[in-house]
Amino acid sequence: MQQQEQMNIDTLLTPDQVCALLGGVTTKTLREWxxxxxxxxxxxxxxxxxxxxxxxxxxxxxxxxxxRSTY
Structure with missing residues (x-):
């Protein structure tokens, strides 16, 4: 189980996957960031x-x- 979690953390993501994970930003925004x-x-x-x-x-x-902002 712990090995599965490690694999998930070490996974390489495409720009489209990152955009989805960031809440739907565009790839253009990701490049700017x-x-x-x-x-x-x-x-x-x-x-x-x-x-x-x-x-x-x-x-x-x-x-x-x-x-993340802290309030």
Missing amino acids: NNTHRHREVLAPIRFTQKLVRYERRNVLAFIERC
Whole structure:
């Protein structure tokens, strides 16, 4: 069971999957965030080629946590 959870955390996601996980933002917004967002270092896309980009699931979840406002 723990190994299954580890695999889920280590999963590489496509930009479309990341957009869905972030609540439906567009891929254009995701690209902008990669360049200008204050927490862009957390999101940290992995570029295999110019067109092949993946994101580590753990980084996307950390990005979501960082962006949550605390009241």
